[in-house]
Amino acid sequence: MSDPNKIIIRPVISEKSYDFIEKGKYVFEVHPDAKKIDISRAVENIFNVVVTKVNTMFVKGKIKKQGRTFGRTKNWKKAVVTLREGDRIEFFEGK
Numbered sequence: 613m614s615d616p617n618k619i620i621i622r623p624v625i626s627e628k629s630y631d632f633i634e635k636g637k638y639v640f641e642v643h644p645d646a647k648k649i650d651i652s653r654a655v656e657n658i659f660n661v662v663v664t665k666v667n668t669m670f671v672k673g674k675i676k677k678q679g680r681t682f683g684r685t686k687n688w689k690k691a692v693v694t695l696r697e698g699d700r701i702e703f704f705e706g707k
Contacts, residue, residue: 616654619646623703624690632692638701642668642691651691659701665694 623629624639632639642651648666655663669692673685695701 616657619643619650619654620658636695636697636699638693638695640691640693642689644670644687644689646689646691648691651693655693659703661699661701662696663693664696667692667694 619642621641621643624641626639629639638655640651640655646654648668651668652663652666655661669690671688671690673687676683676685
């Protein structure tokens, strides 16, 4: 994985992710095959910040029901990225 735009799919916008911003942590949906070092480099290249820590987890898809039909949302990988103290990502600041 070399292209940072393919590693970072989208930011995760939720109440919990906004609580993390106060602690200098940002949450992203990432490519399922991306490793922590790849995620770190991608965030540093895209946002011009210094990453100190990356935590990743897989989120299982939820079962959805519509009438008699059952389906499932997709499984995805989430990364919580901790930045160096004083660094910020302006994209998230416009709450």
